[in-house]
Amino acid sequence: LTKLPPQFLPLMTKEQTVEVEEEAQPASEYQSPVHEPRKRPMVHPSAQAPLPKDYAFTFFDPNDPACLEILLDPRTTIPELFAIIRQWVPQVQHKIDLIGNEILKRGCHVNDRDGLTDMTLLHYSCKAGAHGVGDPAAALRLSSQLISLGADVSLRSRWTNMNALHYAAYFDVPELIRVLLKASKPRVLNSTCSDFNHGTALHIAASNLCLGSVQCLLEHGANPTVRNDKGQGPADVVPDPMDMTLDKAEAAMVAKELKQLLLDAVPLSCNLPRATLLNYDNIPGNLMLTSIGLKLGDRVVLDDMKTGTLRFCGTTEFASGQWVGVELDEPEGKNDGSVGGVRYFICPPKLGIFAPVSKIAKAVEQAPSSVTSTPKTPRMDFSRVTGKNKKDKKELKEKKSMSVASLDPDGVKVELGDQVLVAGVKQGIIRFYGKTDFAPGYWFGVELEQPTGKHDGSVFGVRYFNCLPKYGVFAPPSRVQRIGGPKDGQSGDCTLVKKVHQVSMNQPKRNFSAVRSPKDITSESSISRLLFCCWFPWMLRAEMQS
Structure with missing residues (x-):
């Protein structure tokens, strides 16, 4: 009798009950299962889940009488009960409220952590709300009880860096999300998680196709414009329906609906009245x-x-x-x-x-910048060519002036081959600058250091520069930041000539200071025609004689 909890004792008279308790008290080594909770939370050591002797299964089943006896036994420790909760089987997760109450009865602080996973009871409760394996109703009962006892919604697991809201969004439990947001501070709603590229709960729910969680988060004011470390918004992390197989047609429909829902949630400045844009958040x-x-x-x-x-x-x-x-x-x-x-x-x-x-x-500066001044572009004069070395120097000077002029129209001070940072995240090297066929305006073509791009330097069949697949990306000048000069031994003169020529072909016409008069051009044309008229008959006569 001493091994069973009070509710399993047979009916006795008051005198018999007192007599049994007096006899059992000296022999018992364990306190009552109901203890006063500690004032400070702690991390419980790891332990193995207890199982009955000669048990046929490897997991704990609270529906089995032998397992239920172990669960209600006051000698079963808190670490052992945490080990039971860790078992991801329906038999355990459907009884999350029963197991959680047994842990609390043993004096566990509401914010105590499991030593193996560093998760609190609230974390396990949100995880147990998963449809199929868990029971949302049982998880909601335990979560509401924990919050009423003062559970901290903002606590994170040190292993996954996820808080309770992240777990509820990951396992698609909108019922728990409403309870958590009602009890949490406003900053929890858009809190980020490093395990998901510093995305918010909206990113986590969108990447797992959790339509109910996304709708619930948007209803409570989650920001659909927050971007993660990869520069992706919640709509960008939704799996592409085109990549799904035919047996996942239902998931493809959910993905399509989810992406449209997130895109519609992004505010557009052109469709909003000016009165709602007091802080001009939506203006680029x-x-x-x-x-x-x-x-x-x-x-x-x-x-x-x-x-x-x-x-x-x-x-x-x-x-x-x-x-x-x-x-x-x-x-x-x-x-x-x-x-x-x-x-x-x-x-x-x-x-x-x-x-x-x-x-x-x-700032008012006295001396104008030498980089933004209009460069002089020398032209080749056929009547004054004196040697190959002088010609090469003049061409090199021309390429340098053209590259500085073409890559610095907005004061960005970026040259071909420079190391840059795109959108504050991706590092790469400038390979192209100029107008493109796929969008108006001027664009930088960047070869990234990591395969996080979109192409190999060509877009819609038009090649702008060469790089490996998934290493190329285009960005407007406002999204490019110079972080260093060209790398040593990166590119030779031939590559530079090719790139500069490609850039200069896309540049608008400029008014250069050293423009020749029509008389000079006519003079050059006359000399060329005279040389041609003298040279062609002589070559024709020599060919006929041979």
């Missing part, structure tokens, strides 16, 4: 700079005190509204161009600083 950074007469690379003054170079303009994850990033001349900043693990531009430590757009003004 380049348009904001153009409206105030600035561009990336300009010299600016911050608060009429600090001077530096404008490196970034746009929305951020650390605050709402439009922000500018400035690389200061002196180490008076606060960062290196990154805030909260998100990189917006690159600079040395203590030289980067962020400020609202209204805090900067264009």
Whole structure:
């Protein structure tokens, strides 16, 4: 009798019950299963799940009388009960509320962690809500009980870096998401997870085709424009239906509906009234700079005190509204161009600083920049060619001036072969600059260091540069940041000539200062015709004689 909990004792009179307790108390080594919870949480050591002797199965089944006896036995420790919860079988997960209550009865703090997985009871409860293996109703009962006891929704597992909201989104339990968001702080809604490329719960749900979780998160105000470390929004991580096989037609339909739902949730500035755009979050950074007469690379003054170079303009994850990033001349900043693990531009430590757009003004410089001045393009004069060496020097000078002029129309100060950072994330080397057939405006063609691109330098059958497949990407000048010069021994003169020629063919016509008069051009044409008229009859006569 002493081994059974009170609810399993047979009916006795009051005197018999007292007598049994007096006899059993000296021989018992275990306290009552109901203890006062500790004031501070702890991490319980790892243990193995207990099983009955001569048990036919390898997993714990609370529906079996022998397993139920072990579960309710006060000698079963908290680490052993955590080991039972870790078993991912329906028999255990459907009884998550029963097992969780047994853990709490033994004095477990509501935020205690399992030593093997570093997960709390709330984490296990959200995981047990998975449809099929788990039971959403049982998980909801335990989660509500834990939250009422003060469970911290923002706690993360140190192994997966996931909090309770991430687990509920991953296993598609909208019922739990509503309860968690009601009890959590606002910052939990858009919190990121490093195991999912620093994506939010919306990214996690979208990548797993959890339509119910995505709808629930959007209803509670989740931001559909947040991008992960790969520059992907929640709509970008939805699996492509075209890549799915025929036996996954239902999943393909869900993916199509999910992607459209996320795309429709992204606010469009052109369709919203101006009254809802007080912070101008939806206006692109380049348009904001153009409206105030600035561009990336300009010299600016911050608060009429600090001077530096404008490196970034746009929305951020650390605050709402439009922000500018400035690389200061002196180490008076606060960062290196990154805030909260998100990189917006690159600079040395203590030289980067962020400020609202209204805090900067264009700096007045006395000496004009030599790079942005219009270069002189020398032309070949047939009557003054003196030697091959002089010709080669002149061509090299021409290529250099053309490359500087063509790659610096907006003050970006980037040349062919320079190392750059695309969208603040991807590193690569400039291989092309100019107009393209696939989109208007000027574009940089970048050969990435990692195969995270989209092509091999050609788009729609038109080749702009050469690189390995998945290493090529195009980006507008506003998304390209120079981080270094050409690598040593990277490209020879032939490659440079080829690239410069390709770039110069796509450039608009410029008004050069050294333009020859029509008289000079007519003179050259006359000389060419005279030489041709003298040379062609002589060659024709020699050919006929032979």
